[in-house]
Amino acid sequence: MTSALPAEEDFSVMAEQGYDMVISMCQPIDSVTLEDEDGLVSAAGMRYIHLPVTYAEPKLDEYELLRDLLRTLQEHKVWLHCARNYRVSAFMYIFHVVEMTKAPEEARAILHRVWEPNATWQALIDEAIEKYAYQYL
Helix, strand or coil, X not given: CXXXXXXXXXXXXXXXXXXCEEEECCCCCCCCCCCCHHHHHHHCCCEEEECCCCCCCCCHHHHHHHHHHHHHCCCCCEEEXXXXXXXXXXXXXXXXXXXXXXXXXXXXXXXXXXXXXXXHXXXXXXXXXXXXXXXXX
């Protein structure tokens, strides 16, 4: 599941729904953050991973780290979020197309329900798809 920044009370609901892992891609400089998110997640009985990604300067190796993490956590029910769901949805677009072989049009429709990536994020998406294009052959 992906989302923008959850509210404090959302973590107990996540745990009730069977989520056992929360990954935050927020940065401390984001305009919207939670204090002690790891404590809130832990108090709800889940585990927390902070994988900060700077909105203004996303990097392909950050996507690759998330990809590797999601591969490792495939047996877990994971909630992935950032401040507004922009970073997450862009990374998940790449993940869906490259790792899950979802049709790009289908993945794009999901992405565009959240936002249409700006030039910086579109360049990252294009770089990732080009790098992994051999998987489509």
